[in-house]
Amino acid sequence: MRIFDPHIHMTSRTTDDYERMAAAGVRAVVEPAFWLGQPRTGAGSFADYFDSLVGWEPFRAAQFGIRHHATIALNPKEANDPRCREALKLVPRYLDKDSVVAVGEIGYDAMTPEEDEVFAAQLELAVDHELPALVHTPHRDKARGVERTLAVVRASGIGPGRVVVDHLNEVTVGAVQDAGCWMGFSIYPDTKMSPSRMVEILRERGLERMLVNSAADWGRSDPLLTLRTGEAMLAAGFSDDDVDRVLWRNPVEFYGQSGRLDLSETAAGEATFEGSSILRGGS
Amino acid sequence: MDPGTLRTALAPSPGVGWLDDGVARVSADPASIIRLFAAAGRHCGRAPLPGAPGWTADQAARVLLLGALPAGDLARHVDDLYRHGDAAEKLAVLKALPLLPIGDAAAPLLHDAVRTNDTRLVAAALGPYAVHLDQAAWRQAVLKCVFMGIPLAVVHGLAGRADAELAAMAEGLRDEREAAGRRFPDDALALLRQST
Numbered sequence: 001m002r003i004f005d006p007h008i009h010m011t012s013r014t015t016d017d018y019e020r021m022a023a024a025g026v027r028a029v030v031e032p033a034f035w036l037g038q039p040r041t042g043a044g045s046f047a048d049y050f051d052s053l054v055g056w057e058p059f060r061a062a063q064f065g066i067r068h069h070a071t072i073a074l075n076p077k078e079a080n081d082p083r084c085r086e087a088l089k090l091v092p093r094y095l096d097k098d099s100v101v102a103v104g105e106i107g108y109d110a111m112t113p114e115e116d117e118v119f120a121a122q123l124e125l126a127v128d129h130e131l132p133a134l135v136h137t138p139h140r141d142k143a144r145g146v147e148r149t150l151a152v153v154r155a156s157g158i159g160p161g162r163v164v165v166d167h168l169n170e171v172t173v174g175a176v177q178d179a180g181c182w183m184g185f186s187i188y189p190d191t192k193m194s195p196s197r198m199v200e201i202l203r204e205r206g207l208e209r210m211l212v213n214s215a216a217d218w219g220r221s222d223p224l225l226t227l228r229t230g231e232a233m234l235a236a237g238f239s240d241d242d243v244d245r246v247l248w249r250n251p252v253e254f255y256g257q258s259g260r261l262d263l264s265e266t267a268a269g270e271a272t273f274e275g276s277s278i279l280r281g282g283s
Numbered sequence: 284m285d286p287g288t289l290r291t292a293l294a295p296s297p298g299v300g301w302l303d304d305g306v307a308r309v310s311a312d313p314a315s316i317i318r319l320f321a322a323a324g325r326h327c328g329r330a331p332l333p334g335a336p337g338w339t340a341d342q343a344a345r346v347l348l349l350g351a352l353p354a355g356d357l358a359r360h361v362d363d364l365y366r367h368g369d370a371a372e373k374l375a376v377l378k379a380l381p382l383l384p385i386g387d388a389a390a391p392l393l394h395d396a397v398r399t400n401d402t403r404l405v406a407a408a409l410g411p412y413a414v415h416l417d418q419a420a421w422r423q424a425v426l427k428c429v430f431m432g433i434p435l436a437v438v439h440g441l442a443g444r445a446d447a448e449l450a451a452m453a454e455g456l457r458d459e460r461e462a463a464g465r466r467f468p469d470d471a472l473a474l475l476r477q478s479t
Contacts, residue, residue: 054369059401096321097369260325 001243003226004028006251007134007166007184007213010057010068011049012036017216017223018064024227028067028263030255031057032105032134035075037218046074046087054097062266069261071104071134072097079118080110088118095129101258102126104134105166108145111138116152123156132162132257134184137172146172150179162257164211167192170201177205182254186215187225195225195232202233207245211254284335286350286382289343292334298327302344309351313360316348320364323348324371338378345375346382358388365392370401377407390415397424406437413439422449429456435470442477450478 003026010018010031021029031053040046053070061068072094078084094100103126106119126133135153138145146165153163165176166184169192176183185201186192198212216223230243255261293299305319324341332338352360361383365376377396380389393416396408408416409424416424425438426449435441453475460467 059370093367096318098324
């Protein structure tokens with residue numbers, strides 16, 4: 001099974017996770033910029049975080065043969081802090097980087113006027129930079145949040161096929177499917193979505209525009225729940241090709257719209273310096 | 284290496300038209316380098332250049348873009364492009380330094396690079412431009428190569444610059460590795476033999 005995790009916060013994970021992921025078949029990931037457990041206090045903190053997403057983290061991933069891409073944005077929660085709002089000015093420069101394959105995570109947390117403004121501004125950046133957009137949906141008041149999200153997406157003029165609306169569930173998937181956007185599902189140990197519920201949704205709604213991710217981060221989460229979902233699909237009678245479509249070809253198709261996905265072997269390029277392997281590092 | 288050789292080596296690349304246009308744009312409007320520099324790999328590719336051993340197409344393209352900057356403002360632009368660059372952009376800046384009329388103005392970038400844990404950046408910081416690293420910082424950087432498993436062949440002018448202090452530091456590392464039953468790299472052993 002080859003796996004592309006289209007949403008995982010590797011900054012918060014250990015090398016043990018990278019090893020387990022590689023062994024499970026994970027060959028590529030997208031790490032969206034988001035909030036950390038600890039709120040940030042200024043734009044400089046975002047600069048370091050974004051630098052890490054296009055610098056250190058891809059290097060770490062490459063040591064395990066995993067291709068690392070990122071999405072960059074000012075997240076909705078911290079868009080509400082005037083000290084962090086300055087980080088919005090940093091975003092365009094990072095959107096030009098090779099490994100940045102979308103604008104994200106954008107969207108709503110508490111649906112404030114500040115979030116409205118920053119969400120719309122960043123959808124405009126996605127259009128300007130010809131990048132897809134990764135949209136987070138709120139954990140509280142989710143159904144209305146999804147409705148409002150889809151209205152903002154429609155108003156922005158970005159093509160619905162260039163938008164993934166993430167963290168969906170049985171209640172919210174229908175509206176997103178009808179809108180023509182991609183549907184993202186975060187498989188979590190207890191909360192958002194489980195492998196068995198995911199299989200039911202795939203059975204009911206088909207495989208088109210479906211993205212399954214672990215969204216593993218600093219909270220209780222598991223980077224192998226993509227694999228577990230693939231196994232649950234097989235157990236429920238889906239074919240190997242179906243699993244490959246959901247766990248590999250769909251994310252490649254969605255993020256491929258950036259024109260920037262690089263899925264070549266990591267060992268060939270970055271892992272060598274003038275022909276010699278230099279990835280033993282840090283002993 | 285020199286920019287002329289890099290330009291010749293790039294000639295068969297698909298993005299060479301984009302690059303020539305980019306060089307003209309940077310000459311006319313230096314600030315345009317910010318977006319062009321970031322996009323160079325997407326237009327010129329990232330494959331090794333047969334005509335320029337040790338260089339990839341994106342690195343060569345970035346050197347030529349840097350070469351179009353006005354000399355009076357070169358150091359400021361180089362610093363900005365490194366500080367806001369992704370790993371490939373940082374690497375290209377480091378490799379470009381010895382080819383640019385920049386004096387020692389970019390030495391702080393070497394200190395930044397050897398502070399990282401990215402073996403590519405540490406290695407690139409020890410090229411010919413490392414003459415602008417003071418001896419203490421240079422020794423630390425060379426020892427860091429041994430520690431990180433970076434081949435010492437990347438260190439420009441190693442034999443001429445290695446001194447007794449570096450040998451003493453390497454010996455200390457060798458003793459630690461021996462005590463731990465771990466291998467000490469052959470190239471570092473050769474360095475010890477040469478310096479003692």
